[in-house]
Amino acid sequence: MTVTIIPTVPPKPTPSPTPSPTPTPTPVPTEEPALIPNPTVPDLVPNAEPVPLPQGPAADQGSTPGARGTTTADGAGALLTYTVVEGDAFFDIAQRFNVPVQLMLTMNPSVPGLGENIYIKQIINLDWTTTR
Template sequence: MRSVVLPAMLIGGLALAGCSAAPAPVVTATVVVTQTPTPTPTPTPTPTVPPAAVVEDPSLVPNAEVPAEPIPEGPAVDLGAIPGAEAAPVKDDAGNLISYTVIEGDSFFDIAQRFDLPMQQLLRMNPKVSGLGENIYLRQVINLDWTTTG
């Protein structure tokens, strides 16, 4: 005859298996769902503004055109090299600015700032510059002589 040794846990587990409690009774509930219709919203009335008293001012003219202020014109003044306008300008024998040649990194706005010229004046002096000065290219000559157009 052969003896079998069983661990104590297994023996204890087999002994307790018969001692479990009875299963709990199942409780059932009946739920009745009723759907209530969604109420139709009442529209909010649009507020009306009472008409304001109109006071006529004879000095005012509707849509009157405002005269455009003239763009001051004058000779370019070299304020010195700045980022975006670093090349040396061309001058005549009297020292008057004649032109500026665009180099890499230049912008038309910075050229106008360096030579103390309003953008509109510099554009008028350079009618071949397109795109309101946004389309300049390397080695393009920008006119700085305000008495001529380039």
């Protein structure tokens, strides 16, 4: 028995066009809508003036594990500099001298980053009247 297969291609359906949506006109307001106060939204109040960082002489609070270096002082005893030793951290140095870290960074623009990269024998300025 012989079987003959005749291939046939089914006809491709033709797409029927879809109707375009009809645009709807935007209503034009005839008068201003009334503003209704919302009792849950507080009144906006401007921020208060920023409080300046304390400016004054550094006061040595004593050696700590993260701030064991030596200091220099002027003739009146005001602290001028601090020398970094192994194991010191900028944050600990700021705490030892009771100076905010942001102020210490301002006083020491040569200290990179946020004080994470200090090195042994680096001189840290403690005199708030000068920057080094």
